[in-house]
Amino acid sequence: MRPETLKTRIFLDGADPEETRRVIKTLGFLDGQTTNPSLLAKNPEAQAHKVDGNKFSATAIYQFYKALCQELSAMLPGGSISIEVYADEATTVGVMLEQAREFDTWIPNAHIKLPTSAAGLEAAGVLTGEGRRVNMTLVFTQAQAAAVYAATRGAKRGAVFLSPFIGRLDDRGENGMDLIANILRMYQAGDGHVETLTASVRSMEHFLCALALGSDIITAPASILLAWGEAGLPIPGSGYRYEAPGLAPIPYEDIGLDGPWTGYAIGHPLTDKGMAKFSEDWNSLIDMGA
């Protein structure tokens, strides 16, 4: 059962319906699920399609992704399912919009994941203007979070998720948890239309710290959610101490939320690297000659 004092929504980060079933059974609840091309490539059924001669065609991969999202949506009817667009460095705003509008017909509870790049931000503005929901992914800085806020101004609360990737910052020696604290602090000056979804969670300490900071949503792999469930769903107080040995602190920046999104520094090497890896993992499933 969902603990009464739990304010944060809990999502599963994965693309295997069996995991979703197990997590729902262990926790007694689940508020949503995030998918991405790398997770899709790890789906047990998709694995069989990574072998030459058995790869998906460029259209069959979308049928597979659609069926998966429909299965997840049926398991989590009151929740949210994040579906990620294919986006490499050359993908245009138009192509992102085309995918997003199509994905939105698949299930009634989709949040469309878009990269926090110039094209992704422009697409987010159009999609939220049409009343659609988005999840802005591959966020690594406060300036990118401010740009997401500005690009989606006017959207209703619940329509925009922001996914800062804490584990990937840790990987390069920066304390990703600081970014969550900084974004939550910066967003206090806003109207609340963007919800912070802590992503790239690698440890129970990340998970507990995001709870203690009051992240709106956390997405975590099944292994962490199952361990949390087996420990009795502990919720740390605001005094929870997160140790970040060897990680450099990320200082708070005084960034206002009033500017146009094009006025913020949106580039980050990890955003570019993340887009390249997601594209590579998606393409690994496709027979390019078919």
Ligand code: E4P
């Ligand atoms: C979820 O929305 C993200 O795509 C995911 O948490 C990324 O995690 P990773 O950095 O472990 O790949």
